[in-house]
Each structure stands twice: as structure tokens, then as C-alpha cells.
Amino acid sequence: MKTRCAVIGVGQTRYAARRDDLSLAGLVREAALRALEDAGLSWGDVDAVVIGKAPDFFEGVAMPEAFLADALGAVGKPMMRVHTAGSVGGSTAIVAAHLIESGVHERVLTVAFEKQSESDAMWALSPKYPFVPPLVAGAGGFFAPIVRSYMRRAGAPVEVGAMVAVKDRLAALKNPYAHLQMADISVAKVQASPMLWDPIRYLETCPSSDGACAMVLASERAAQGAPRAPAWVRGMAVRSEPAQFAGRNQVSPRAGRDCAADVYAQAGITRPREQIDVAELYVPFTWFEPMWLENLGFADENEGWRMTLDGTTALGGALPINPSGGVLSTNPIGASGMIRFAEAAQQVRGLAGAHQVDGARTAVGHAYGGASQFFAMWVVSSEHA
Amino acid sequence: MEGKQDPASPAEALSAPYVLAYTYRRSVGPVIGRFLTGLREGRIEGVRTAAGRVLVPPAEYDPETGAAVGDFVEVGAAGVVQSWCWVSEPRAGQPLDRPFAWALVKLDGADTAMVHAVDAPSPAAMRTGMRVCVRWRAERVGSVRDIACFVPDEGSGASEAPPMPPAEPVRGMLSPVHLEFTISPGATLxxxxxxxxxxxxxxxxxxxxxxxxxxxxxxxxxxxxxFGDEVAVSDTGTVTSFCIVNVPFEGQTMKLPYTYGSVLLDGADIPILHLISGIPADEVRMGLRVRAEWLPAGERRPTLESIRWFAPTGEPDAAYETFSEHQ
Amino acid sequence: MRDVAIVSFAASTTPHSNLDDVEMLAPVIHEAIESSGLARREIGFTVSGSCDYLCGRPFSFLMALDAASAWPPISESHVEMDGAWALYEAWVRLQIGDIDAALVYAFGKASQGDLNAVMATQLDPYYLAPLGVDAECFAALQARAMLDAGRCTERDMAAVAARGRRDAGLGAASADELLRAPYKLAPLRAHDCPPVTDGVAAVVLVAGDRARQLHKRPAWIRGIDHRIEAPSPGVRDLTRSPSTALAARAAGVGRAKVDLAEIHAPYTHQEIIVREALGLDASVVINPSGGAPGAHPVMSAGLIRVGEAARRILDGSAQRAVAHATAGPCLQQNLVCVLEGEQ
Known part of the structure; x- marks a missing residue:
């Protein structure tokens, strides 16, 4: 029967445009060691390793988990590799948490990474392929028409995007791991930055980062020995829908709504806006903040932008979104989802540091991927049940 | 119009060549970097584990325990073949362009074996347990290829590596990947x-x-x-959303800026992505009615690039309600 | 652990297909679900295995999802691994107890590229990739190590190929006849190496009483485990597979008599290594499906081993079967699954 799962260790690398001091193995190792240290464990205490990353073309090593087995202390143990596009960091954490909830393992190390500086993200995501016209310029090109649809549908003022950009970059100044540190960010500066994929401007986009994030997950029994407060997983779910189909709502995909409904039901949440203290949402382009606020039930349809506009989502607001600085400040793609899940856990553990939300007890971690079609979420709490 | 041909039969499936090629810029970290720096200087170094084993080439982490590895240890440039196989038809990019052996070579002073090529005249000259030594490249850059190959040891051992001028320690490497494919889009497409x-x-x-x-x-x-019946749809449609691309990227072939949009063709239930042209970029709008501009018949190929772009028909814009479900 | 069984299996393999992944997968998934007796809405979890490098394009699993009717949205995940590991993930998911059925599928078209060159991109990028060495070279080094250690002969290897080809319906050449062929990568001959194959597979897993309702003889998963070894072939004893032995012990292979084993051994000598690591005696029927010498669709070959073992429980021709899957060069990572019929 189902065993409760806890996060007892979190480790992150310093994120940067290029971590040229490390090999691929060194990168995952930095995060994994910090997670083990946080959990007060050593390599021998780990039962299994679950690793995730986005397309292998970023680093040019197919299924690189095989050659990372030494670095993650996995020799002689079960090791799995998850890949669900941008949502992979979240999905990977969920696969690892299932290993605990099912009673199969007591302690699982889960790691997600990307070392994007080894190649070029736009190339790795959109290589010129036969029979496919070379239209879509990377992820920004793909999502720009969807953002335009949202702006039209919601009637949102154009400065909302720039406000998200400023809010998340200012939050990143309080996060020592964050890649972008832009103390001089302002709405005017965002609005003056180059228009890359109209309607998306340069400063409204996520960076390309090197980095890894790791967590140690434990059963109720194993969590009792943890040196620091655990975060209890109160609900988790994944949902997928096809990339394209007739009548598809790409702005607010049903898979996202269903995923949120599932995790809230598991966690006993009926009024997410009141009951959730902080959320780390996967926002790679500014406008996805209001879009996900609606999709995940924090706001009514076409109303999410008002929460950005009135400061509700800022650190210090009623529902802070991405106090870590979010994907807009740090984006090693394969790890970005796990960073959301881990930051949510740190908030309810009270270990988020300078970007801690006071009194946070219940938090959401969220990731999405593909053509806004793969969703992974969890709700974590300082309370066991 | 309903098609007569059985649409499920994979008549003559198309195919096209595809090359996945990229030169990765790797950072190598301290352990691999020191090993590669040593090779450039004509020296082979391993690392010692807590249990006292000497790993060559050096692993960054102990393969048995996952622990960090310890001190560097210089090992010999000659050793013993532990296993080998014979390549009768070498491929481009391999260390030798004539038949050769791959071998696992345990260098003198090492406890593990490294993989490299052995330049032997024939498979008859190879056997497990034979001694081989390094043939250094004269020009070395900090790569496993600084060892040109191994050669059967005639008793004199490895010759000294020709000296290289001093240089900064190796921190990175270039790593080309080149893969060739023949891609079929499948029967339906x-x-x-x-x-x-x-x-x-x-x-x-x-x-x-x-x-x-x-x-x-x-x-x-x-x-x-x-899918079932074939249905011919119109080459006119409605722009349901769009993006103006201003950013260059590797492998890009389009001239900047360009506009592409989701075009819901009349008679279809799902939009296609295509270029929007024949109108200033800042006048493209949701609801714009457009028509395909085809390449001349003789220039069309089996790709949607045979439609040059979609251009305005001049009709009044479609009402938002007519396409709001398609974005 | 909760009782979980395989209730249906379908696969399709061919040396080269002009169909795309979705066209190959859709009928196979349909067949697996139809023959399970489940309604699609009863499937609570879907998980697949594939590798983007086979087609050289990111997100191949994204496009393949069109074959799985993911609408309304489904609970779904993907491993960049052989489908046997997707099956493991599904088995874990079913242990939690809130859902009763899962669909597992795997796909890959190896014929689109130079498979050895493609799989070489899995090797250590610092020490091995620059040499132009590939997975087949490692298999050959491993085969030589087996021959040198006296653990097998070239004739033993040919016998594995002859049996596999016969059982797969590819001809009745004897081991001695096969040995007349020249070396491909000495000591490997062409018959020691897997054929390039395009293929897909699907398996339906169902828990507890629902499985008993659906099939009079479900193939119960009595044990399943997987382990990995160090990546560098130079630090391993290539003639042994300790990860297979560990997984076999954890899965309980030795607890009772085994009727048959489906072993995922891409190269002939690897069957001998795995068979020994599994602790199987001479009475065990090996690879009645033909195994890798018959067809070797990368990314589904391991899942097919599990499916083929289950097939013989489902049809009553075996009571207890072992399935094995492998990944990585020189049997680096191994999964073992024990299946049993109702007593």
C-alpha cells in the first residue's frame, strides 16, 4: 500500500551560461553531492538513481546516463532515465517519488541536468529535418503565436509581460544559485529590448544555462532520520495530450487543467489561491505566468494577468510565483522542471534562504513541455497529512 | 472530392538524406583535463582510488564506490593487451586507415585497461598477453588521439614523445558528431x-x-x-495566430525578419504553420484571409516549401469567433 | 508487493519499414489493447521507451504519442531507454494501488541510420568517442575475452546464432555451416551480430482481480529488478555480468524451476554470459522466439523479450519464465523479470 514520500535533501549547482570548470559528470555530481549532504547521507545509503534531461542533442551523447553511472554512485543499483521534453525535471522527480510511494525503495536519488553550452539550444531543438519546412525558430518561435492568442483572448495590457520579467529577475538577486543577476532590470528596459519572436522580446525570454538539480526522496521511515525538516509530497500527477489536434486549446491545455485538478484532489485542496502559499511554475516566456495562473486554477479564465499587475505574484504578495527567479532567470532545460519541484520543497522546509516566503506550508511545483502538452506537478507541505 | 486510392497502402514512400552534424564544445573538468594535458606533454597519468587501484584513463569517480578519486600517478607508455579484435575495413575518423586491431591495453603500473588502436601487420601478429607500446603523435593537442596508436613492442619499449612547447592546461575539447540518415516521412505523409x-x-x-x-x-x-477518406481542401484559409521572427539561429535558412502563422485552410479542422508574405509584417493580423502562392509546377518538390508562402486574398478578415477554437 | 500481470502483448518487426513510428505503432497498440479485453479508459498509466538518436531528431516520443490516443489527456511518461524499463516503471506505478491497468510501448527504426555509428554516440565523449570506436567493437573485445578465458568457443557462438535463426524461421543452417563465413570484426562473424531491424511493441499490465477477470491465465510478474555497471569497459570483467546476477537474485529467479528464458543478447556470446549470470541450468529452453539473431529492434528488443516470455505463460505452454533485457555497451545495464502462470 501507498507509503508517504518526503524530500529530505536538495542540491543545486551554481547555474551559469557556461560551467567550463566541469565535465558532464562533474556537473551532475555537484548537485548530487549537495543533495546527499543536505540529507545527511552518503552514496551507499542510496537505493536507486533516477536521472532526467531533455534532448540528448544538447550535449551530443545519446542516453548519457550510462556513462554517468560512476558519477552518481549508481554502480550495482537500479538506474533509470526519463525524458518528457521540458517537463522532464518534474516527471523525473515523480518517477523517483513513485519508487518510494510504491514501497519498492527507501531512499532514491533523483537528478536532472542540462549542459547547454556544449552546443546551441536553437539548433538542438530545431535541426533542419527532411520534409519539414524550417519555419519554427526554437522554442520562442513555437510559443510566440500561442502568447499572441492569449493576449488577444484575455485582453491583457502589453506591460504585463515586462512586469513578469522584472519581478522574476529581481527575485533572482536573492537566489545565489540563479544564472541571471540583473540588478538594473526595469519595465522600460524590457520594453526597449529587441523583439525576437514578435510578440516576445529578448528580456522576456529565458536564458540558456548549464546546471543540475538533485533531490533525495525518502519513505516515511527513512525520513525520520533526516537531519533537516522534510517536505512531504501530498499530491503528484502527470498528464499528456497530443501536440496538435483539431480544436486544441493551446493557450490553456486541458492536460494542464486535469493535472492540477488531480494533484489538488490528492492534497485536499479545493481553493488553490487561498490554500497554496507559494508556487514555482515553469515560465520560460513571461506571458506563461498569467497563462498558467489560469490553467492551474489560481485565477479565472482571462483574469490571470490581473494577479501579475496588482503584485499578488511578487515576493511579498499574497501568492508569490517563482520567488527563486524562475526559468526566466535560470534555464538548464532538462533541470528546469526539477528546480521548480525542489524550490517548492525548500519553501515548505523553510530552507529557501533570502527568497523564503514567510510561513510557507504548502507549495506547488510545476513543469510543462513539448507543445504545451506534457505536464508534471506536485504539491508539497511541511505537514505530514 | 474523395480519393480512390487506398490511402492506407504505403505506395512509394518518399525518403531523403539527412545529416546530423555538429561540433560540440566540451569542457572537461579537472581530472580529464589533467590527463589530456599530460598526453600533450607526452606523459600518461592515472589516478589512484581509495582501495589503491590505479585507473588509466583516469575516471573522475571511483567506479566501485562512487567516491572521489585520489592522487595522480604516472604510468608506463607500454603495457599488455588484454583483449583485441580485428578491423579489416577501417572507417573514416578511426586512428588508422589500414586494417588494425582495437585492443584493451593495461599499461605498466595501471590496474585497468584503456581502449586504443594497435598498428599490427595482420591478425596473426595479435594475441592476448602480447606487449605493446605507445606511438606518440608529433603534434599533440590534448586528446586521446595524441596517442596515434599502439604498436607491438619489439623489446625497446615506447620511444619518447617529441617535445611540445609549453601551453595552458587543457580545459576543453572539440567533439564533432556526424551521422547520416535516410529519412522516410511514412506512408501517410x-x-x-x-x-x-x-x-x-x-x-x-x-x-x-x-x-x-x-x-x-x-x-x-x-x-x-x-485516417479514412482523402479530402481535398482549399488552398485559401485564415491566419489564426502568427509570429514575426527576428532572431538568427544556427542552421537557419530564412531571411530575417519573416512572419509565419497558423493558417486554418478552408475545409480543414487543424491549422498548418506557414510563411505569411505579400503584406508588411506589422499589418499581419489574426483573421487575415490568405491564399497559397505555389511554386511553378516544375519546381515543386514533396515538401510544403512548394508553397512559397501565403499572401492576402483581399477578402474581409474572418470574424474572431470563426477561428477562436483553432489556436 | 501487489500482484501485477501481463495480459496481452503485440509487436511488429521488419528489416526496414517505410511507415513512420505512428503508422507502425497504432495497429500494435490497438491489438494489445483489444486482446487485453480492457476498455481504453481503464488504462490509468501509459509509458513508452525510445531513443531520439535513432531518427536524429529531438522529441520522437512526442510525435509517437499520436498512436496512443491521448485524448482526453492521459497520465503518461517516457524513458529514453529500452521499453523493458518502461515496463518496470509501469509495474512500479501499479504498486501504488490507485490504478489497475497500464499500457507500455516502445518503438524505433534503426534502419534509418548507420546503427553502429548512432549507438557509438552513447560512449564516453572524452576518451572513447574521439577514437571512432563503436559498440560492435566492444562486443568483439568482449567475445575475445570469453574465448581467451575458455568460457565459450566460436562454435558455441555459432550454435546460438543457428538456434535463434532456426526458431525465428530464418533458415536451418547449422553452426558448422555458419562457421564457414569470414570474420566481420574478428572474432565476430556476421551471424554473431544482431540484424538491423525496425520494430515496435506494446504490452498491457493489469493488477489483481481485474487481471483474473480479463484472462484465465495471466502472466504474473513475480519479481522484477534491474542494475547498472560501470561504463568503462576497461574496469570491468567483460566475461561476467554481475548486474544481471544481482537483478536475478532480487527478482527471485532461483526460487523455483524455470521453464524458459527470453534473453536479450544482441551478440551471440552475450547469451552465454547472461545465461550463466541468471543461473539457468541446461533444461531451460532459451529464446523460443528466436531472440536477437532473428530480429533486434533497438529500444523494443528488451520489451519484446518480456512480451515473448509472457506469451508462453498466457498460452499455457510454460508455467515459469524469465525475461531479460540489456542496455549499454557490453551488457552494462540489465533487467530481469520473472513471470508465472496461475498455480
Whole structure:
């Protein structure tokens, strides 16, 4: 029967445009060691390793988990590799948490990474392929028409995007791991930055980062020995829908709504806006903040932008979104989802540091991927049940 | 118009060559970097584990325990073949362009074996347990290829590596990947693209949900069943959303800026992505009515690039309600 | 652990297909679900295995999802691994107890590229990739190590190929006849190496009483485990597979008599290594499906081993079967699954 799962260790690398001091193995190792240290464990205490990353073309090593087995202390143990596009960091954490909830393992190390500086993200995501016209310029090109649809549908003022950009970059100044540190960010500066994929401007986009994030997950029994407060997983779910189909709502995909409904039901949440203290949402382009606020039930349809506009989502607001600085400040793609899940856990553990939300007890971690079609979420709490 | 040909039969599937090529810029970290620096200087170094084993080439972490590795240890440039195989037809990019052996070589002073090529005259000259020594490259850059190969040890051992001028420690390497493919778009898309060559846009209707997909897919995404009847759709449609691209990227072939949009063709239930042209970028709008501008018949190939772009028809814009479900 | 069984299996393999992944998968998934007796809405979890490098394009699993009718949205995940590991993930998911059925599928078209060159991109990028060495070279080094250690002969290897080809319906050449062929990569001959194959497979897993309702003889998963070894072939004893032995012990292979084993051994000598690591005696029927010498669709070959073992429980021709899957060069990572019929 189902065993409760806890996060007892979190480790992150310093994120940067290029971590040229490390090999691929060194990168995952930095995060994994910090997670083990946080959990007060050593390599021998780990039962299994679950690793995730986005397309292998970023680093040019197919299924690189095989050659990372030494670095993650996995020799002689079960090791799995998850890949669900941008949502992979979240999905990977969920696969690892299932290993605990099912009673199969007591302690699982889960790691997600990307070392994007080894190649070029736009190339790795959109290589010129036969029979496919070379239209879509990377992820920004793909999502720009969807953002335009949202702006039209919601009637949102154009400065909302720039406000998200400023809010998340200012939050990143309080996060020592964050890649972008832009103390001089302002709405005017965002609005003056180059228009890359109209309607998306340069400063409204996520960076390309090197980095890894790791967590140690434990059963109720194993969590009792943890040196620091655990975060209890109160609900988790994944949902997928096809990339394209007739009548598809790409702005607010049903898979996202269903995923949120599932995790809230598991966690006993009926009024997410009141009951959730902080959320780390996967926002790679500014406008996805209001879009996900609606999709995940924090706001009514076409109303999410008002929460950005009135400061509700800022650190210090009623529902802070991405106090870590979010994907807009740090984006090693394969790890970005796990960073959301881990930051949510740190908030309810009270270990988020300078970007801690006071009194946070219940938090959401969220990731999405593909053509806004793969969703992974969890709700974590300082309370066991 | 309903097609007569059985749309499920994979008549003549198309195919095209595809090359995945990229030169990765790797950072190597302290352990690999020191090993590669040593090779450039004509020296082979391993690392010692807590249990006292000497790993060559040096692993960054102990393969048995996962622990960090300890001190560097210089090992010999000659050793013993532990296993080997014979390559009678070398491929481009391998260490030798004549038949050679791959071998696992345990260097003197090492406890593990490294993989490299052995330049032997024939398989008869190879045996497990034989001694081999390094043949250094004269010009070395900090790569496992600084060892040109191993050669059978005639008793004199490895010769000294020719000296290289001093340089900064190795921190990175270039790593080219080049893979060649022959890609088939599958039977359904092949049939559609044959229609494109003829200037036709042939959608397919799902027998379960009755929606018309252009281009059709291998199965209906919502129903999971193969598509049924072929349905010709119009080459006019409505722009449901769009993006103006101003950013250059590696491998990009389009001139900047360009506008592409989701075009819901009349008669189709799903939009296609294509270029929007014949109108200033800042006048493109949702609801704009557009028509395909085809390449001349002789220039059309089995790709949607046979439509140069979609350009305004001059009709009044479509009302938002007519396409709001398609974005 | 909760009782979980395989109730249906379908696969399709061919040396080269002009169909795309979705066209190959959709009928196979349909067949697996139809023959399970489940309604699609009863499937609570879907998980697949594939590798983007086989087609050289990111997100191949994204496009393949069109074959799985993911609408309304489904609970779904993907491993960049052989489908046997997707099956493991599904088995874990079913242990939690809130859902009763899962669909597992795997796909890959190896014929689109130079498979050895493609799989070489899995090797250590610092020490091995620059040499132009590939997985087949490692298999050959491993085969030589087996021959040198006296653990097998070239004739033993040919016998594995002859049996596999016969059982797969590819001809009745004897081991001695096969040995007349020249070396491909000495000591490997062509018959020691897997054929390039395009293929897909699907398996339906169902828990507890629902499985008993659906099938009079479900193939119960009585044990399943997987382990990995160090990546560098130079630090391993290539003639042994300790990860297979560990997984076999954890899965309980030795607890009772085994009727048959489906072993995923891409190269002939690897069957001998795995068979020994599994602790199987001479009475065990090996690879009645033909195994890798018959067809070797990368990314589904391991899942097919599990499916083929289950097939013989489902049809009553075996009571207890072992399935094995492998990944990585020189049997680096191994999964073992024990299946049993109702007593």
C-alpha cells in the first residue's frame, strides 16, 4: 500500500551560461553531492538513481546516463532515465517519488541536468529535418503565436509581460544559485529590448544555462532520520495530450487543467489561491505566468494577468510565483522542471534562504513541455497529512 | 472530392538524406583535463582510488564506490593487451586507415585497461598477453588521439614523445558528431506530399471523430485510429495566430525578419504553420484571409516549401469567433 | 508487493519499414489493447521507451504519442531507454494501488541510420568517442575475452546464432555451416551480430482481480529488478555480468524451476554470459522466439523479450519464465523479470 514520500535533501549547482570548470559528470555530481549532504547521507545509503534531461542533442551523447553511472554512485543499483521534453525535471522527480510511494525503495536519488553550452539550444531543438519546412525558430518561435492568442483572448495590457520579467529577475538577486543577476532590470528596459519572436522580446525570454538539480526522496521511515525538516509530497500527477489536434486549446491545455485538478484532489485542496502559499511554475516566456495562473486554477479564465499587475505574484504578495527567479532567470532545460519541484520543497522546509516566503506550508511545483502538452506537478507541505 | 486510392497502402514512400552534424564544445573538468594535458606533454597519468587501484584513463569517480578519486600517478607508455579484435575495413575518423586491431591495453603500473588502436601487420601478429607500446603523435593537442596508436613492442619499449612547447592546461575539447540518415516521412505523409507536387492539398478524415487533418498524420491524434477518406481542401484559409521572427539561429535558412502563422485552410479542422508574405509584417493580423502562392509546377518538390508562402486574398478578415477554437 | 500481470502483448518487426513510428505503432497498440479485453479508459498509466538518436531528431516520443490516443489527456511518461524499463516503471506505478491497468510501448527504426555509428554516440565523449570506436567493437573485445578465458568457443557462438535463426524461421543452417563465413570484426562473424531491424511493441499490465477477470491465465510478474555497471569497459570483467546476477537474485529467479528464458543478447556470446549470470541450468529452453539473431529492434528488443516470455505463460505452454533485457555497451545495464502462470 501507498507509503508517504518526503524530500529530505536538495542540491543545486551554481547555474551559469557556461560551467567550463566541469565535465558532464562533474556537473551532475555537484548537485548530487549537495543533495546527499543536505540529507545527511552518503552514496551507499542510496537505493536507486533516477536521472532526467531533455534532448540528448544538447550535449551530443545519446542516453548519457550510462556513462554517468560512476558519477552518481549508481554502480550495482537500479538506474533509470526519463525524458518528457521540458517537463522532464518534474516527471523525473515523480518517477523517483513513485519508487518510494510504491514501497519498492527507501531512499532514491533523483537528478536532472542540462549542459547547454556544449552546443546551441536553437539548433538542438530545431535541426533542419527532411520534409519539414524550417519555419519554427526554437522554442520562442513555437510559443510566440500561442502568447499572441492569449493576449488577444484575455485582453491583457502589453506591460504585463515586462512586469513578469522584472519581478522574476529581481527575485533572482536573492537566489545565489540563479544564472541571471540583473540588478538594473526595469519595465522600460524590457520594453526597449529587441523583439525576437514578435510578440516576445529578448528580456522576456529565458536564458540558456548549464546546471543540475538533485533531490533525495525518502519513505516515511527513512525520513525520520533526516537531519533537516522534510517536505512531504501530498499530491503528484502527470498528464499528456497530443501536440496538435483539431480544436486544441493551446493557450490553456486541458492536460494542464486535469493535472492540477488531480494533484489538488490528492492534497485536499479545493481553493488553490487561498490554500497554496507559494508556487514555482515553469515560465520560460513571461506571458506563461498569467497563462498558467489560469490553467492551474489560481485565477479565472482571462483574469490571470490581473494577479501579475496588482503584485499578488511578487515576493511579498499574497501568492508569490517563482520567488527563486524562475526559468526566466535560470534555464538548464532538462533541470528546469526539477528546480521548480525542489524550490517548492525548500519553501515548505523553510530552507529557501533570502527568497523564503514567510510561513510557507504548502507549495506547488510545476513543469510543462513539448507543445504545451506534457505536464508534471506536485504539491508539497511541511505537514505530514 | 474523395480519393480512390487506398490511402492506407504505403505506395512509394518518399525518403531523403539527412545529416546530423555538429561540433560540440566540451569542457572537461579537472581530472580529464589533467590527463589530456599530460598526453600533450607526452606523459600518461592515472589516478589512484581509495582501495589503491590505479585507473588509466583516469575516471573522475571511483567506479566501485562512487567516491572521489585520489592522487595522480604516472604510468608506463607500454603495457599488455588484454583483449583485441580485428578491423579489416577501417572507417573514416578511426586512428588508422589500414586494417588494425582495437585492443584493451593495461599499461605498466595501471590496474585497468584503456581502449586504443594497435598498428599490427595482420591478425596473426595479435594475441592476448602480447606487449605493446605507445606511438606518440608529433603534434599533440590534448586528446586521446595524441596517442596515434599502439604498436607491438619489439623489446625497446615506447620511444619518447617529441617535445611540445609549453601551453595552458587543457580545459576543453572539440567533439564533432556526424551521422547520416535516410529519412522516410511514412506512408501517410508521403501520399500527402505527392499531392503537394501536383498542387493539391489532400487532407484525410478521421473515421471516428470526422475531423479533417491537413497534413494527415499516421493516426488520428485523439482517436488513435488510422485516417479514412482523402479530402481535398482549399488552398485559401485564415491566419489564426502568427509570429514575426527576428532572431538568427544556427542552421537557419530564412531571411530575417519573416512572419509565419497558423493558417486554418478552408475545409480543414487543424491549422498548418506557414510563411505569411505579400503584406508588411506589422499589418499581419489574426483573421487575415490568405491564399497559397505555389511554386511553378516544375519546381515543386514533396515538401510544403512548394508553397512559397501565403499572401492576402483581399477578402474581409474572418470574424474572431470563426477561428477562436483553432489556436 | 501487489500482484501485477501481463495480459496481452503485440509487436511488429521488419528489416526496414517505410511507415513512420505512428503508422507502425497504432495497429500494435490497438491489438494489445483489444486482446487485453480492457476498455481504453481503464488504462490509468501509459509509458513508452525510445531513443531520439535513432531518427536524429529531438522529441520522437512526442510525435509517437499520436498512436496512443491521448485524448482526453492521459497520465503518461517516457524513458529514453529500452521499453523493458518502461515496463518496470509501469509495474512500479501499479504498486501504488490507485490504478489497475497500464499500457507500455516502445518503438524505433534503426534502419534509418548507420546503427553502429548512432549507438557509438552513447560512449564516453572524452576518451572513447574521439577514437571512432563503436559498440560492435566492444562486443568483439568482449567475445575475445570469453574465448581467451575458455568460457565459450566460436562454435558455441555459432550454435546460438543457428538456434535463434532456426526458431525465428530464418533458415536451418547449422553452426558448422555458419562457421564457414569470414570474420566481420574478428572474432565476430556476421551471424554473431544482431540484424538491423525496425520494430515496435506494446504490452498491457493489469493488477489483481481485474487481471483474473480479463484472462484465465495471466502472466504474473513475480519479481522484477534491474542494475547498472560501470561504463568503462576497461574496469570491468567483460566475461561476467554481475548486474544481471544481482537483478536475478532480487527478482527471485532461483526460487523455483524455470521453464524458459527470453534473453536479450544482441551478440551471440552475450547469451552465454547472461545465461550463466541468471543461473539457468541446461533444461531451460532459451529464446523460443528466436531472440536477437532473428530480429533486434533497438529500444523494443528488451520489451519484446518480456512480451515473448509472457506469451508462453498466457498460452499455457510454460508455467515459469524469465525475461531479460540489456542496455549499454557490453551488457552494462540489465533487467530481469520473472513471470508465472496461475498455480
Amino acid at each position: 508521403s501520399r500527402f506530399l505527392e499531392g503537394v507536387v501536383e498542387g493539391k492539398l489532400l487532407g484525410r478524415r478521421c473515421p471516428a471523430c470526422a475531423k479533417v487533418y491537413v497534413p494527415p498524420k499516421g493516426a488520428c491524434p485523439t482517436c488513435g485510429v488510422p
